[in-house]
Amino acid sequence: MQSLLIIGYGNLAHSIVKGITPNTYKLFVLGRDFEKSKAFSQDFPTHLIAPIQNIQELDGQNPIILLCVKPKGVQNFSCDFASPLVYSVMAGVRVQSIISQFPNALAYVRAMPNIGALIKKSSTALYAYAKDPASLQEAKERALALSLAFGNAVWVDSEELIDASIATSGSSPAFLSLVAQALIDAGVREGLNATQSKELVQATFEGFSELLKLYTLAEIKTLVTSPAGTTAEGLAYLEERGFKGILEQGAHRSALKAKGKI
């Protein structure tokens, strides 16, 4: 069975392991605090995760390495054995930095998951790099299998697009929270109670997610907007006030921040 070493035992590591079917990998966990590694393994009794104190304990096992620590923490972990894949979820840590810590891995994948990982519904952008292109395909298959355990995944073909996905998926659940809150507040303003309003907005988001798979945005808009009708009135107001532009600009600023440009 393929070994998988999880480095880090925080929120995202928990979400990812929750999605992994027991007995898919031989699992190990490593962090800077062995007691926390032990507690992590106890959180998943059926996964049989072995806490380790030193990465060299896995020399000879060639594990996939899952980097799940805060970006500043990666400096504390390195090894020179040949892992088939180093898979990093760390925001803003470039492949070249990861290579300097794990120089002999066959391939490197950067992933940008989002909070949906908590419920196996992450929207994850993936970028793969290998010095030898022959290693790339197999590494991509391994990375995709791991990613699908906690949601959906989309490959991008340049590392810069990992930072770009902050706009579409990394930060966007927070933006959608603002939209949802505004609609709930609007419902209350019109006389619904807060519970009714939240339930109606929540079901609208669920339905919208399914509609997006079946219709274009223009089709959805047309279906709900009759000439001179109620929705047309609301849309016209939002467009006059630049709602779409403001949202797009906010997402752009998040991406700029991820790229270290502001």
Ligand SMILES: NC(=O)c1ccc[n+]([C@@H]2O[C@H](COP(=O)([O-])OP(=O)(O)OC[C@H]3O[C@@H](n4cnc5c(N)ncnc54)[C@H](OP(=O)(O)O)[C@@H]3O)[C@@H](O)[C@H]2O)c1
């Ligand atoms: N949460 C998300 O939705 C999300 C989305 C995309 C990417 N990410 C990335 O995922 C990574 C983990 O995020 P998280 O949400 O799981 O964070 P978290 O719950 O705060 O966990 C952080 C992990 O990093 C370790 N760590 C922090 N500083 C360290 C250091 N100086 N040396 C060694 N280990 C250190 C912590 O260990 P200690 O407890 O021992 O400090 C812990 O294992 C981050 O790089 C983040 O950029 C997260």
